[in-house]
Amino acid sequence: MLARTPWRLMTAPRNIYATARTLARPVVRGQLPLTHAHAALIVETLHQERTGALAGLRPPDVVGLKRFLLGQEIERQETERDVAEWRIKRLVGPMIAGRQPSNAVLAEAHGLNGLAGFPLTEHEVTSIVRREIYYALPPAPSAGGRRYAG
Amino acid sequence: MPDDPVFGAYDKGGFRPRLVGSAEHDASQPPLKLYPARLPDPCSIPPRQWLYGTHLIRGYVSVLVSPGGTGKSALAMAIVMELVANRSLLKNHVFSQVNGAIFNLEDPMEELDRRVAALMIHHRIGKHELDGRLFLHDGEARGLKLASLDSDGFTVAYPDEQALIEQIRENNIGIVVCDPFAESHSLEENSNPHMVKAAAAWRRVARATGCAVLLVHHVRKGDATGIDAARGAKALTDSARVGLLLTTMTAAEAEGFGIAEDDRFQYVRLDDVKRNMAPAGRARWYQLCQVPLGNGAPGYPNGDNVAAIGAWEPANVWQQASVPDLNTALDRIDSGLHNGSRYTDSRRGDTTRWAGNILIELFQVTDKQAANMLAAWLKSGVLFREDYYDKPQRKERSGLQVNPLKRPGARNE
Numbered sequence: 001m002l003a004r005t006p007w008r009l010m011t012a013p014r015n016i017y018a019t020a021r022t023l024a025r026p027v028v029r030g031q032l033p034l035t036h037a038h039a040a041l042i043v044e045t046l047h048q049e050r051t052g053a054l055a056g057l058r059p060p061d062v063v064g065l066k067r068f069l070l071g072q073e074i075e076r077q078e079t080e081r082d083v084a085e086w087r088i089k090r091l092v093g094p095m096i097a098g099r100q101p102s103n104a105v106l107a108e109a110h111g112l113n114g115l116a117g118f119p120l121t122e123h124e125v126t127s128i129v130r131r132e133i134y135y136a137l138p139p140a141p142s143a144g145g146r147r148y149a150g
Numbered sequence: 151m152p153d154d155p156v157f158g159a160y161d162k163g164g165f166r167p168r169l170v171g172s173a174e175h176d177a178s179q180p181p182l183k184l185y186p187a188r189l190p191d192p193c194s195i196p197p198r199q200w201l202y203g204t205h206l207i208r209g210y211v212s213v214l215v216s217p218g219g220t221g222k223s224a225l226a227m228a229i230v231m232e233l234v235a236n237r238s239l240l241k242n243h244v245f246s247q248v249n250g251a252i253f254n255l256e257d258p259m260e261e262l263d264r265r266v267a268a269l270m271i272h273h274r275i276g277k278h279e280l281d282g283r284l285f286l287h288d289g290e291a292r293g294l295k296l297a298s299l300d301s302d303g304f305t306v307a308y309p310d311e312q313a314l315i316e317q318i319r320e321n322n323i324g325i326v327v328c329d330p331f332a333e334s335h336s337l338e339e340n341s342n343p344h345m346v347k348a349a350a351a352w353r354r355v356a357r358a359t360g361c362a363v364l365l366v367h368h369v370r371k372g373d374a375t376g377i378d379a380a381r382g383a384k385a386l387t388d389s390a391r392v393g394l395l396l397t398t399m400t401a402a403e404a405e406g407f408g409i410a411e412d413d414r415f416q417y418v419r420l421d422d423v424k425r426n427m428a429p430a431g432r433a434r435w436y437q438l439c440q441v442p443l444g445n446g447a448p449g450y451p452n453g454d455n456v457a458a459i460g461a462w463e464p465a466n467v468w469q470q471a472s473v474p475d476l477n478t479a480l481d482r483i484d485s486g487l488h489n490g491s492r493y494t495d496s497r498r499g500d501t502t503r504w505a506g507n508i509l510i511e512l513f514q515v516t517d518k519q520a521a522n523m524l525a526a527w528l529k530s531g532v533l534f535r536e537d538y539y540d541k542p543q544r545k546e547r548s549g550l551q552v553n554p555l556k557r558p559g560a561r562n563e
Contacts, residue, residue, distance in 0.1 A: 130154065133160045137164070137167075
């Protein structure tokens with residue numbers, strides 16, 4: 001049986017601040033510049049004012065609060081990404097030391113990222129695992145056993 | 151990830167792969183092997199291809215190190231214009247006329263135009279002498295990145311190296327100036343391995359094209375007294391075959407040359423502080439002159455004054471004084487004071503006995519110049535110290551005597 005949306009929620013005024021949080025993910029992933037996100041919030045607020053959705057609130061105040069919410073969400077998601085990265089490194093370290101196949105290591109890392117709600121993109125997870133594997137490999141004998149600059 | 155070198159090496163149990171290979175580490179290189187020395191006839195070895203004095207040589211990198219605001223950009227630009235116009239403007243020998251390129255990565259093209267115009271006015275260089283042979287590149291539209299870290303953050307890439315080599319060949323460039331060197335790469339300046347890579351990129355450009363490369367570099371904070379004053383890792387100056395240091399005239403030097411304290415900043419000296427291929431020479435002096443461009447506008451009637459560099463020779467008291475005048479001074483030194491005491495070269499204690507007073511009176515030189523003249527005479531043996539009995543003091547003292555055989559104009563048969 002499908003759950004029906006209660007009538008009181010369907011008729012409730014829309015959350016005018018919802019977009020602010022949704023813009024945080026593309027910003028932290030580097031897909032959207034922060035200035036563009038701010039511009040989008042201003043455009044949206046002006047649209048809401050024209051349609052009367054602000055219900056008497058001053059647009060500059062609304063934009064200010066949206067920017068604050070966006071900043072909070074960005075900070076939260078960045079922390080989440082850092083934690084996910086640290087967890088992936090902690091997970092794959094022993095696997096690499098045990099010479100588990102690379103596809104198995106990658107699968108575990110992607111699984112952990114998914115469990116955390118995909119804070120990192122697939123490419124970022126692969127890069128983290130790749131870097132961990134690279135530094136776990138012994139240096140080539142031609143490099144003299146030392147780190148080389150180029 | 152079968153195509154990825156890192157995952158591939160890991161799954162095969164191999165070593166850490168080189169992700170972006172540089173030319174000298176490519177697997178295509180022949181294996182290392184030692185060969186016995188050829189020991190050819192010296193007459194059959196081709197000579198070094200000097201291009202400009204003993205500062206620039208084809209196929210090699212020279213480094214010009216200087217504190218900010220000293221005039222290194224003006225000097226580098228003047229050197230290129232000398233080579234392009236085939237004229238010795240700074241009293242250095244120009245071996246051959248070549249096309250020149252200046253990569254000034256700090257200033258816009260308008261400023262470069264002003265500086266070139268100032269040098270042309272100051273040295274009276276015609277437009278026809280530079281037209282089509284002098285190439286300027288500013289860092290505004292597109293910089294120059296000869297070495298930078300690759301996207302993985304630890305391998306070095308050489309994005310503009312091949313393009314630069316092609317441009318040099320296409321335009322038949324013989325001298326390339328990069329001002330400043332720090333803007334031509336984005337590597338870690340305090341890392342010796344990184345600076346070796348950046349300098350090697352320029353060296354490869356010089357070798358591949360046979361042009362001379364002059365890298366202009368800043369000094370670190372503090373006194374600039376030698377090539378080690380260059381900012382950042384030492385590998386850069388070690389890689390260069392010629393190291394030039396440009397410094398402003400010091401207060402002591404200004405006093406020695408009789409130049410006012412306020413004027414000394416327009417005089418700069420160039421020292422060859424690192425020469426792997428030539429004997430160390432004496433310092434060369436240059437003067438920075440303000441040249442009015444005459445580009446006045448209604449709101450800016452006087453226009454711009456832009457610095458241009460020119461050769462300058464310190465006033466030489468020996469050239470100003472004639473042989474009879476010098477002998478007159480030596481006669482007075484030899485005859486001593488009226489009370490029977492002899493003159494001395496020391497200024498300690500009784501300064502009336504200092505022989506420099508005679509030189510100051512006769513030649514209108516400064517104290518320092520007089521002391522230098524006395525030191526030169528003592529070194530050459532014209533004057534010598536000898537103990538004598540000083541009657542007024544009634545004790546043994548040291549005084550100056552003149553060797554008549556070494557007087558100016560004396561002939562030694």
